[in-house]
Amino acid sequence: MLSRVADSLYWMSRYIERAENIARIIDVNLQLLLDYEKIDSERLREHWEPIVRTTGNDATFYKLYKEARSDTVTEFLTFNEENPSSIICCIRGARENARMVRDQVSTDMWEEINRFHLYLRSPESRKDWKKNPFDFYKRVRDYSYTFQGLTNATISHTEGWEFMQVAKYLERADMTTRLLDVKYLMTRRSEDPTAQNPDNLQWMAVLRSCSAYDNYHQIYVSHVEPQKVIEFLVFSNEFPRAIKFCIRGVDSAFRRISGVTDGYFSNHAERVSGRLLADLNFHTLDEILQGDLHNYLDNLQTRFNQVGDAIYSTYINHPDAVEK
């Protein structure tokens, strides 16, 4: 497969996943606000600012808006064209990449991504968003689900598909890390006298952002406890948004591309992902809680970036190796 094609498929998939994740975060945090007894602007700022930071764009945000409020933050994360991680920009990016490799994606996939793009750019979407943001973000997620379903059901699961898997899981692992991190920092700081057990609400929101609330309760028959949430979202082997699950997804996709079995590697990408997966396999919750969770998550993100770089050095910008 052409490197450029792999690159485009990779970014198409990452952008779709990112748009979905942003929609999840906004949705859950809007819902969370409904549970508070009273909210002043300071509290709102405390609530939203970390979320802007999670997506990595607080500088851009404060260039454009004075205050972090529900309307400004969600607008910024949804429709703002200057925010490269806004949903509208992600979908434009996904569509541009799909267009570059139009012959590699199915007609169904192309049409779905087109519909998504056109909807976000229509006046209708703004209206929907104002009228009922919950329905709106549900709709955004539905577009992503449909697209991912079509990806699984309408093209061959060959090399190109594998690159889409790598992208999806890497993006997802990255977002789960960010969500955990931001809540961790927030709950450590927050001393809110008004909310009844704010930590719990916050951690419930984390679970909901990852569609993990019900799954969590199937495993832990108890109320929501921070440690257990962390354990679940980092180490679950079965839950598809848990970090370990995602990294296993990345690693097995690499191995399906090359045909090299677990425990070995044939290139840099496999080496980096294999090593990361091994660490996740053998780390324990106690271990990471003894240290600083923030540092642990930070380190994970660095290693995700290394996987991303390795994809480039191995498959995209590879050196002069001539295929035999």
Added chain:
Amino acid sequence: MLFRKYQTEGFWDEMFQEDGAVRPHYRKLADRLSTLNPEEFEEKRKAVDFAFVSQGITFTVYGDEQGTEKIIPFDLIPRVIPNDEWQKLEAGLAQRLTALNLFLHDIYHKQRIIKDGIIPSYYLESARHYRPEFMGLKVPHNIYIHVCGTDLIRGADGKFMVLEDNCRVPSGVSYLLEGRKATRRVFPQFFQDIGVRPVDNYPTELLNVLRYIAPGGNPEPTVVLLTPGVYNSAYYEHCFLAREMGIQIVEGRDLTIRNDRVYMKTTKGLRQVDVIYRRLDYDFLDPTVFQKDSLLGVPGIMNVYRSGNVNFANSLGTGVCDDKVIYYFVPKMIKYYLDQEPLIPNVPTWLASEKHDLKYILANMEQLVVKAANESGGYGMLIGPKSSKKEIDLFRKKVEEEPRNFIAQPTISLSRSPCFLDGKIEGRHIDLRPYILYGEKIKLIAGAFTRVALRKGSLVVNSSQGGGCKDTWVLYGNE
């Protein structure tokens, strides 16, 4: 029923004779069409339009930021050509392509045709797409033009003439193939009843040609299609052909040069490329040689071509044949190289750079079609009888300033074919673009891209100028 009110209005009509009777090769089609009423016909038309849009059979409109993609209007009534007429065309086009190819070999080697005084050297040297840097270059099997799209028209007497040759990067063949798929869907029964020759062997035949011309006779060459990219108006066609041939579609940035060879960058490493089906104009191919600002090409690829380690279809330097002044000399080439009379004549042509012709052109502009020698797509053209005095004066000035770049031809009232428009059937002017492949042998695909000037009375068939197209049925027999 559909044809009851149809008028040929004095034009040579593809379907009806002067006396109003249906031509023999259209009879079966006419019988079948007459069983349909306008409503049914409209339904079928809508089904085809819908199929075209949803499959994205589109061309891009330039200068539109949103990248508007439009479908080319498709008329459902096929144009029918009987076998005997087709065979004549086949022979004539093969003859012409043979001569053009010999001409290219000659001008890039010994230039006998110039030395023998058949074509003045001035015309060759001033041809915009003449590339003297390829002098002496050997190309596999001495084939320069592998894919040729020749535009033919019928004059008032119904005889075919060649209007122009497209030897650089002829496009449009996907419309032919998709158009056929569409008519097969809406008229499934007609095909066997009427006996229409198939066209879907085109991608296979093209791939055979591309494999045949590999450097060094490599029996297992890697063939790719080189596209300018997603923003090119013919991108749909590039994807379509690459998919049908099962070859990679690449952009310039996917290719790289190592050790005087061309490689494509794949996820598994570099893979050598032997044959490039070039849908990128060669001016953009190598930024170190031609357009310095081109981001579309591959730096250094020209050297690899010169070393004979990669081959292009079409070869580089073929554009000289698209020059309408060189076109004027094609009948002479046929005589010179083949010692034959041209089987299909040119449209009578005057060269503005010949004193005597120029005088005639300037005096008769109101009746003539004046064309720039190196434009295509219906641009740079004056149709005298349909132009205002102001437009004519403007063109007169241009011709006087740059006579080498203009030719003139009589205004030919192209033949007409019935078209279904707004629920009625009316005649519209059409042309014919067959595709000729030159590999081990010369092969003509048994079909063509028939372009239709959809505006009433218009003689311009280009899609960029309000043209549409229709399917072309070449029959096994003559009726």
